Amino acid sequence: MPDYAIADDGVRLAVEERGSGVPVLLIAGQATGMRGWGPFADALAEDFRVIRFDHRGIDDSEEGDPARYSTRLFADDAVAVLDAAGVAAAHVVGHSMGGRVAQWLAAEHPSRVRRLVLIATSANDRVAPRRDPTAVADLLSGDRSRMTPLFFDDDWAQANASTVDAFFTRTASRPALRGHFAASRDHDAVEALGRIRAETLVVHGTRDPLAPVEHARQLAAGIAGARLDERDAGHGLHLDTPEVVEAVRAFLLPPAQRG
Template identity: 75%
Template sequence: MLACGHALDSHAVPPLATADDGVPIAFEEHGTGVPVLLIAGQATGMHGWGPFARALAEDQRVIAFDHRGIGGSGSGDPASYSTRLFADDALAVLDAAGVSAAHVVGHSMGGRVAQWLAAEHPSRVRRLVLIGTTWSDRAGGPGERRDPAVIADLLSGDRERMLPLFFDAAWAEANPEAVTGFFDRVASRPALRGHFAASRDHDASGALGRIRAETLVIHGTRDALTPVAHARLLAEAIPHSRLLELDARHGLHLDTPAVLEAVAAFLAAP
């Protein structure tokens, strides 16, 4: 197993949802109010939401979960991983939590998962927030593709190489607990490979037109992992959407206060 993560309450045993194929999916919830489902990025545990989740939980019922293969969730077969399968897992979490419909916030690969959830189960999604994501790595032109060196940094597992892709250096230095929560996880190498393949192979281009939820697309203009052109294409393809571009990197939900402000206002709007 790789780098161990940590729980918000190390003595608490998270509840488990059961996926369609029997895989247990660990989740947690905090706060009261309208339910908000947080869907984390590739190979990222539910505790990676850190201060963003805690702030939302002041006014909302926030639900977060570990993707299969990560943290407290079961692994299943990593060769079968896909963003559509992860969306089914998210649906199982909503069912286990007794939630008929929730606002859904997805970051990076979690945004890809959220696209399927909103397109294929529209009655379960109130409003949709997509942060630092795309409908496909192949969207856009050749100049909008990720630099192979960036992908190498992402796959290295070396936090020092990955950190500049996600966070502002000054913020990271001032918030070591949030950085650790984001990068630390329990996962096997097959699960990590499965997550990478699921994210890489995602293509929801044919489904975006079926999304009925009002959607806020948020993206950093300095995002090297997912160039901002992808967000513009995504916002154009989703019927009821708007785009917010910010001077930020890929981990903007943590290091850029304007993201939390925008999300909270969007979810609270009548």
Template identity: 55%
Template sequence: MNFAAAGDGTELAWTESGSGEPMLLIAGQATAMDGWGPTAELLSRSFRVIRFDHRGIGRSSRGEAGRYTTRLLAADAAAVLDAAGVSSAHVYGHSMGGRIGQWLAIDYPSRVRTLMLAATSGGRSADPALRASPSAMEALVSGDPSRLTPLFFDSEWAADHPEAVHTFFTSRASAWAKARHFKASRDHDAWSELGSIQAPSLILHGTEDPLTPLANAVLLRKHIPGSVLVRVPGAGHGLHLDHPRTIDWIREFIGRKSRRPSPPFRLFRLSTTLGD
């Protein structure tokens, strides 16, 4: 286990595995780095995977209350890259981690080679089509894994991977930190600045996500220049874990963006097939 120093001195725990081009994984709201579980292991076969605990989560210290915003949490992510000796990385963010990834790409464009956004949003909106249902929000606030699991994961996958599900929903965090993570995610609003993102961006979103409806991904694609949206049929909010095909699409996307000139990209055909 390694530790990075954030701008306010907060200690951020991080670890790495694998080799190759660096990839930074940014976990979601109040979720520890261990929650990436099998996804991190599979990605480490192709990349140098770097994971970290957000401030207030897991092995990281909690730091200053005022620094719990998605934009300042992006500065934490940059500090982790500094500690790992990485000038730029592929960045993969899930849920609130995707919100943080947006700011990382906006505020630190030279640090982001490609940007992968899973089950996330550009932020606040008055449009009810972009918001979670009241029942889904009640389940999220409850923190009860038995209520959350159906919102995140396919039932068969969850039954076959109980340890991964348990690890994902179990993170060492105080109520103080969880409340600030929730507020940071809820207050996120990057819609007006997404157009400045320069990194090639891949948006992955489940068609049945009850916490972040698919309409958010459609709007993200419109706001981020040249981005690619892949709708994943039947997937919920945890598609980064229970739909391993997303890992193949990520590898393919990065491989295409690394090649010059680029051949036709199968993801575009797939995205069109799924209704993009």
């Protein structure tokens, strides 16, 4: 597989993969680099061919025009990544804004998605209850001490400093960061949820300050047959809650291979 995929508008997207078997495409959150998947990607690579990429404007991917950024554009980028990998269809796992991107991917490119996992995400920002403005301000502050509690439990963060650092560290211009924020803020796939045909698992933390758990409940209700898995966790539960990666792994594996 090439180190880069080429988006429809010519933007080069940095791609990495590891493992073998059925492909799993990981779609990262807002302004988050692919290396932020850390041990989650490592664990899945024991059973799957894991493909991850940097969103346009982040780390090793080209920026393009940030004024055009949207979750639908990012979904088209994900298709370009699959094409470059020679993958007709993959399991798709999206975290936060990546879950919003994954919604469009599954709704508008259904043949490309085998099973769908949506972690700590929602169909739009207008779902009641609205997220806490203080949490949004902390997220946008760039202050690691303010951002970390939104995602991770304190004890876990202190014991896993390198994973936390990899999650938050990325290179991006201010226009790209603004474009990512606007893309996530303006996302609205409520009407598209009914078009998702992939078997879907929705995983969410009941203490998520950036996406109240009611968002996950409404998201799961809008996707036919979706399973909802609620955990006592925050926004970064895919990293700080070991049971989450095991639940995702079990959902994606054929029944005969589940431990």
